[in-house]
Structure formats: C-alpha cells, structure tokens
Amino acid sequence: MKIEHVAIWVKDIDKICEFYRKYFGGVVHPIYHNPAKQFTSRFITFDDGARLEIMHKPEMFHVEQSEHLGYAHLSFSVGSKEEVDRLTQKMSEDGIQVVGQPRTTGDGYYESVVLDPEGNRVEITV
Structure with missing residues (x-):
C-alpha cells in the first residue's frame, strides 16, 4: 500500500505550484476547474511518484485562520x-x-x- 497523494488548500495555486516545482523538482500538471463547484486544482508529481494536489475554492478563505486541524x-x-x-x-x-x-x-x-x-x-x- 502507498499514499496516492496529499492535498492542501491554498489561496494562489500558481504561486504554490511554482514553489514546489522550483525547489523540489515537481512536475506541474494542467489545471482542473469545476465551475459548478467553484473548485480548481492542479497535481504536482515528484520523481519517486509521490503526488501533491494543490486545491483552491474561494469560499475557503472568507475567514483568515493561522492554525487548523489536519x-x-x-x-x-x-x-x-x-x-x-x-x-x-x-x-x-x-x-x-x-x-x-x-x-x-x-x-x-x-x-x-x-x-x-x-x-x-x-x-x-x-
């Protein structure tokens, strides 16, 4: 068994994808957008096959949080x-x-x- 991917919510998908590409060699995949749900994401794949999903949904950021569960x-x-x-x-x-x-x-x-x-x-x- 292996973890298929880890996902994180972000405010700026492009900025976060560039960080993981530049410093960790991740390959950034095409953007996915679901207009009905106002959901956008991109996967980043690393050399060993690990994947990170970078996700954004505008409603997630109405209230600023410095700490959260998870x-x-x-x-x-x-x-x-x-x-x-x-x-x-x-x-x-x-x-x-x-x-x-x-x-x-x-x-x-x-x-x-x-x-x-x-x-x-x-x-x-x-």
Whole structure:
C-alpha cells in the first residue's frame, strides 16, 4: 500500500505550484476547474511518484485562520545533509522563510523547516 497523494488548500495555486516545482523538482500538471463547484486544482508529481494536489475554492478563505486541524507539514527527502544545507541556504537567499535551521532532531532526523508562500510548513530532510 502507498499514499496516492496529499492535498492542501491554498489561496494562489500558481504561486504554490511554482514553489514546489522550483525547489523540489515537481512536475506541474494542467489545471482542473469545476465551475459548478467553484473548485480548481492542479497535481504536482515528484520523481519517486509521490503526488501533491494543490486545491483552491474561494469560499475557503472568507475567514483568515493561522492554525487548523489536519495537515501539519510535508517532508521532502533530498538525500544528504549537504543537500539539506544547500537547499535551505538557497531558499533563504531567495526570501523563503526558514523557521527551523538545519539540525539533528531528538528523534534522529537531520532537517530544516521552511514555509511555502502561504505559510505551510515544509521539512527538508535527508
């Protein structure tokens, strides 16, 4: 068994898709729009077959929320400590907010934590 995909609600599909394409090599697929439901989404596929669905529905954003139940973070394995360090530094230079510098966590992960353009937490790990 495998997880088929993970989905996140966003305000700006294009901005979020570009983030995951640029920094994690995702392939962004064509947009899907259902006018009857005012629903729009795009899938992003990664080298190992993992998929992320980026979804938007205008009614989801009438009230600003900083915390919510459900999705906590995504984690991307980049293969080495050196790549964690390099990618974190590159993102920082590009103005991406780094909220956790590279470190070894208590449970043994070497990781950093950044925020995507809409504040979703993304772990970068070995």
